[in-house]
Amino acid sequence: MFLFTILAIIIGLVVYVICGKEKEVYTSVSELSWFKLVIKVVYKLVKYRKQGVLQLDKSLVYVAGTGNADCTLEISARNHTITVQGIRVDEENVAKYKFLCGYNANDGDIPLCYAESLFMKPLIALISSTKFSLSPIGLIHIRQNIKQFIPLQEYIKAQLTLEVSVKQYRQYDRGVEVDINLRAMASNTCVWEGMMTLLSRGQRSTPKSRPPGGNNGTYEFEDDLDVPGNCGVDYAKLTGDWNPHHLYTWSAWLLGYKKPIAHGMWTLSRTIAELQRRYEMTLDGQYELSCAFKRPLFMPGKAVMKYDDPMLADNSVCKILVEERDTSIPHLTASLRKLY
Template sequence: MEWQTLGTTPFLPPLYWHAALKRKITGSTLPERGLRCRVSVNAKAVAAYRNVCGFADSPILPATYPHILAFGLQMQLLTAKDFPFPLLGLIHLSNRIRIHRPLGAVNELTVAVHAQNLKPHAKGATFEVITTVEDSLGMLWEAESQMLCRGVKLEGEPTDNALPSPTQVTELTRWKAPADIGRRYARVSGDYNPIHLSALTAKLFGFPQAIAHGLWNKAHTLAALGEHLPAANIEIVVEFKKPVRLPSEVILLASAPGSSGELLLKGAGDIEHMRGKWQPIA
């Protein structure tokens, strides 16, 4: 793996332009290259993110917030000339985060991203975007987001290691996903994917209406779980099932508070939007 260290986090507008222009699959191997950068945490930006995702005020960063710090690096990685797949049209299948130590009193961090593990899938190919966050003491937080690119042909048999549907869960709470949440989340995350912004822009990509961002669903779920989960030494994995069409109401079901458990996010008519589990880091 060859690492490129950036002096500042990438400026997003040109990366959106690169993303909009690239519509074709140009290869079937991932570049052996990662990006890293020092970032500082901005208290105002964190407060705005808390507000949009439903997190209470706290000296500890929201568990999903490092994704926001890494977003520019992820964009630069996925829109680079040597990256084989078009960013627009990638489908986020699952997300796993590991919190090694409490995310409190963090200011200067080193964020690194790379892509790995290209594998055949029934609908194309999947790969993982790996994000790590370190402070002066070492690894603090890491994540893997599994992405699907449809239409890629790879040798080999697809494997299916989907999470089983949770069984020992009861309703914890419910909330509304309002029509404008995609635009509000874009302002705090930098992620202006057209499928989340409006019915008009979502229709260009084959969706009848805008859909909520998967990481907003995960963030709002972790905000709602609150003290239900440990603050550190925890792995939280979710699989995104049917998208949450905007506007709509969702219902969160979860198992009892503890060091491990399961969760399920459902919509009207028992639609499964997201299933997940948490456990201590192995």
């Protein structure tokens, strides 16, 4: 009887979470409990299992674009935003993040890529909502743009408001891309903004073959990068990004990978940390960081980081490439520049 009662309570909670009204504004991140988020994600995984297919929601306003030769359809969602208020930066978490990604622990800065980790719960809430038009299964992070308008360390004691919104869906032969905008606000001022592009691969999509090597551009310098075997789990603990293919060999194998792969944002942040350490740089101004994620970086592993001198001029663009040491297959390409 006791077990039956417990089971009934659990089922009731699950039904309540699934059928409850979805909020658009949260007054604190504690309202986004992992229990509710996991239930919502699992429910949507079961309900929408087909990748690369748009499931438009009747409650949203969409504006269609013209597309082009490659993009057969563009649709912008005008009113799909989640806002979370009362966010504070955890200094202890920042210190752990800096250690994991290789930053100088004593420079007082908050890394350029760190702010994205604050958005993990709101992002999961957005993707698991009924209004999100793609299945959560197999979403691939393919591009990232970051703009820092004011260094986050200036708001270490302040409360921030996070906004996560869907900007555009684009239909291609290989699947559907979606742009998700991330904004960190202090009062009415945007201090940090990111644009994340995810790909939901279609069933007819086939990976394009790539040569084992190739000309990936000319770079002035290069260094080796070590990829520890436990950095996936450690990064997940800090950021909340628990995607199974980043964790263990068995969980990565279930998703089609021979070994776990490093988080793309860890790899990107690790390269910026290396630049800052080698040149004793402080990114305390207005900067833009753009990145395209190419191929998985397996853990443990070795990679090569190639880059330009970022200190040549204030407005110069520093190009960055991370590639496999033996085959020269690129893992990511990026550029860092000062905005003003």
